Amino acid sequence: MPETDVADDESSLAALVGGVVRALREQSGLSMRELAKRAGISQPFLSQIERGVSAPSMVTTYRLAGALGVAPGDLLPAPESERVRVVRADEGTLIPVADRPDAAIGRALHLRPNSPLEVIEYRVEPGQHIGEWFESTGVSGLYVVSGELAVEIVGAGRFRLGARDFISFPATMRDRWQLVDDKPAHVLLVIARPA
Template identity: 45%
Template sequence: MTDAAEADEAALGRTVGERIRAARRSRRLSMVELAARAEISQPFLSKVERGITTPSLHTLYRLGSALGVMPSELMPQPEPAAVTVVRAAAGAAVTAVDDPGSPTGRLLRGGEGSRIELFDYRVDAHRNVDEWFEYTGEAALVLLSGRLDVEVEERGTWSLEERDVLFLRGRFRTRWTATGTEQASVLLFSAQ
């Protein structure tokens, strides 16, 4: 990673931490209360709020849910624009869950005021994401390549093939398994 990229990542961590702290304080929650609601440890939350560590996407969703906001509201807000182009190398690096082998990806946003979040993931072949990933609102999962089983808690499991789309609405939890011999490429669209 270049020095500029490391500086950008450090700035992102500080900004995310500041936004989480501000949201927590505006709701008059202690760190212990927020950590319990988000099912994370208070020392980890403290590190996040101080910008020492950047939360995974899974943790960002847990924090957003506990605070009653979309995860994008906890991220730095880009300048408003009617048209936004996000280049292939851009976007905040994210992991799906707090697991070293977790699928990695990018969080892409359409600009300030946009209700749409786009996550671009790569899931290694036969990699099972054991932790549940929680959503609130509407989402569409588009499988660009590979094969993927998507388990929706208490609703069933759907096997997706290239170019299949799975739509979800409400409050739900999912976990994924890449079932083919190649890496699965996934776009996850989320809107509040």
């Protein structure tokens, strides 16, 4: 796909997400200032998200969803109704881990409104930021396809995972990741919530 098409798709997605965030905020009776405070982001940044100027990172999406009392997938525009969906290697919605230029980029394979399942793929390179503390609802599962990853979970410890290792834990337990020996890693994050 040409780069201009990708850029157009991303700006279109940002505008759609911004519209959903604004509609949910207004339905909740929250001011922009109050939602920004609850989500731990600045009001100007929230304004940029709502206007479609900036797309929220994965961390910001989860913070906004928590502040609005919805699932993260509910902040994405509703897809055409499909019972079977194939996501090819060059498809999926790209979502940065954090709101900073060196953040690793995840590829959402399954992140849909009203779905109890989320699947995000990460190909993390040395120097990319992945160390944000993260928490959600439901159960988190992390599968290392290749490379090594250190996963720190508050109250449980630090776990070193290698290729084909899997870890699962309650998503309410705060966790963060770190590359091992500054080598790349390919990881699948799965979050399941009660239907």
